[in-house]
Amino acid sequence: MTAEPAGPDELDYLSFVDYAVSEAGARLPEIDADALRLVLTLHRVTSAIVYDLESAVHRPRGLSWPGFRVLFVLWIAGPLESKRVAELSGMSRAAVSALVNTLERDGLVSRRQADHDRRAVQLSLTDTGRETIVGDYHAHNEREQAWATTLDPAERAQLVGLLEKLMAGAATAAAKRRF
Known part of the structure; x- marks a missing residue:
């Protein structure tokens, strides 16, 4: 979480999260801004990783x-x-x-x-x-x-554990899935 989100002209794909959380929270104070930050961050990081893998590894091959x-x-x-x-x-x-x-x-x-x-x-x-x-x-x-090297081994294990907990929670909550 940064101190003050940049304005729309200064944002990129990943920094948009802070701005979106701030703006959505100001426009709809009743929302759960932490849930928004979690899901938006997870989605954007996943998309960035997939894009990187596809453009740096798979497309060239x-x-x-x-x-x-x-x-x-x-x-x-x-x-x-x-x-x-x-x-x-x-x-x-x-x-x-x-x-x-x-x-x-x-x-x-x-x-x-x-x-x-x-x-x-x-x-x-x-x-x-x-x-x-x-x-x-x-x-x-x-x-x-x-x-993965951005995180130390303990952080990686913690993140994997948390993501597995999200996956298990989604299954028990009957989350809609594509499969």
Whole structure:
């Protein structure tokens, strides 16, 4: 929290948080400004990290952020039905289906009919897809480390614990989710 938020002309994407909290609180004094700060900060930091990862790592290697997410899920979990890939990547089934067309065309993913249900599609990494995600993830993890070094190990553990608490709270509060 800074002493006095800058004016609108002096703001950037991340510094907008202080200004937004101050202005929203002045316009609607009954709101929970701490909750606003928490959610807006979390969203903006997450967006900044995703943008950094996509622009510094994935795009230069020919992948989009959604493409990376699908490859990562298949790399970690192994072959899966497309609906499970959608769930685990936080994407819609339609988005995964459209994305898989590109990933398949590029030789990174293969699809076949699932054994248990002829309507279901089973996705798996090709050898090229496996090589791509492994190489991409090394660079991805270097950027993760760059972001994480801002915090000491105890702060990282505390932040992860707090974020896990938020995730558990959202689940018990039946928060609306995309999956």
